[in-house]
Ligand SMILES: Nc1ncnc2c1ncn2[C@@H]1O[C@H](COP(=O)(O)OP(=O)(O)O)[C@@H](O)[C@H]1O
């Protein structure tokens with residue numbers, strides 16, 4: 001929201017390559033020998049060499065049964081575990097984002113009670129390890145035998161605090177504290193003039209927030225949120241401890257019963273890599289979507305880049321043959 | 323004639339710093355009222371008080387006979403609720419020095435936003451009106467452009483169209499041409515001149531003395547949070563009575 005306005009396109013300038021007589025001559029294309037980057041080549045060769053050694057060490061290790069990795073990669077138990085990892089990560093993230101936005105708005109509220117409550121929440125949930133928080137939720141029945149919500153709901157805590165619930169609350173509530181800080185930074189990054197302009201038009205606080213401020217804050221919020229989600233996919237392996245049967249727990253169980261501990265850890269790693277990679281691509285498109293209006297032209301998608309390169313190569317060849 | 327804006331002893335302080343020290347003035351309905359003065363004299367602050375973007379500390383401020391931001395019962399003042407303040411602002415358009423267009427919306431969407439969100443106008447109706455207004459400010463062909471794809475002068479004209487879309491009875495301009503390259507100032511002033519001719523009541527903070535002289539009906543010279551001199555712009559600007567006015571005008575003219 002800075003001086004974007006000052007950058008006028010510099011058109012209308014006389015173009016180079018117009019000869020004195022006024023006839024436009026195409027300037028001779030520059031044919032220079034590019035700078036040779038020997039360092040890049042040498043370092044590249046060294047890295048590739050080291051990588052080959054490493055791969056070789058694993059591939060030829062007699063104690064690793066690579067066949068087992070192939071056998072178990074699509075095992076139904078493993079797939080179900082990966083599905084649960086995805087499910088708990090998505091649900092916890094949704095919980096984190098929704099609560100995080102609410103906490104961020106509360107934290108910036110003029111009401112001192114509201115902002116203190118949000119501050120306290122963030123202080124506690126960011127200040128303690130998520131592992132400990134998971135264990136606290138899981139063991140809540142030790143101190144509260146019943147969950148009693150007055151006339152609405154009453155049940156034994158062990159019935160309520162299933163592994164799934166403990167995992168969701170542990171991950172989601174913790175994530176909310178981090179998301180609150182990310183959202184707050186995003187909301188504060190939006191120029192105050194935007195709020196003023198909306199208020200001057202007679203828009204309410206809520207509408208100003210929803211229609212004007214939050215959409216602009218998204219540009220700042222989306223990239224770190226994507227990172228948070230990728231982190232969440234991995235952090236969700238901690239819910240192992242509350243006996244929720246996600247990817248790591250599923251693979252470890254098979255690993256220890258079939259004497260293929262390392263192989264199954266590889267299986268888990270492959271699935272984690274697949275999930276994080278897919279979401280990295282998704283995040284790229286999401287960021288592009290929220291850059292709308294802030295750039296004069298959106299950056300090309302990877303596919304558009306490939307297409308443009310192909311066309312330019314084709315074009316050059318055609319030009320040369322003509 | 324009735325007063326569109328009436329200020330009685332308006333005071334405003336930021337902490338211990340007194341910015342407005344008792345402003346008394348009247349803006350008549352249908353007139354172009356220019357506010358001039360050196361930087362830091364409180365012009366923007368006063369303009370922002372008129373639509374309650376700033377709360378005043380003392381005095382009274384009326385727009386169209388209605389107290390701004392408060393309700394008076396007997397000798398007690400009650401603060402208006404946020405929704406009531408928003409209701410008052412609907413009828414007052416404001417144009418900012420830095421445009422403050424919504425960057426994530428196209429020119430047309432900028433103009434359509436408030437009528438749809440605040441007045442509940444239908445989308446198609448708002449779109450039609452937006453195109454009319456953009457055409458009026460000379461930007462009929464730029465409706466689909468985002469603000470970042472427009473020059474400063476074009477952005478400011480979109481901002482004027484956006485304010486007009488709410489059909490205000492009063493327009494506030496805070497140095498609308500100060501952030502523009504010199505060659506773009508004229509286009510914006512032309513739009514403002516047309517608006518003045520159509521009978522809009524306008525309060526304009528400006529350093530464009532030519533505009534004040536030609537289009538202005540009244541001018542007020544502010545310095546240090548007080549009104550130093552006021553009157554007909556053709557008189558005040560050519561034959562200032564007060565020493566501070568003379569010193570200021572000799573610098574800007
Ligand atoms: N939000 C604020 N907090 C503190 N001081 C302010 C604030 N806004 C304006 N001021 C001060 O009030 C004075 C008048 O400012 P302003 O109304 O912007 O003057 P002008 O528009 O005439 O240049 C200046 O000295 C400025 O520093």
Ligand SMILES: [Mg+2]
Pocket residue numbers: 365366367497
């Ligand atoms: Mg100012």
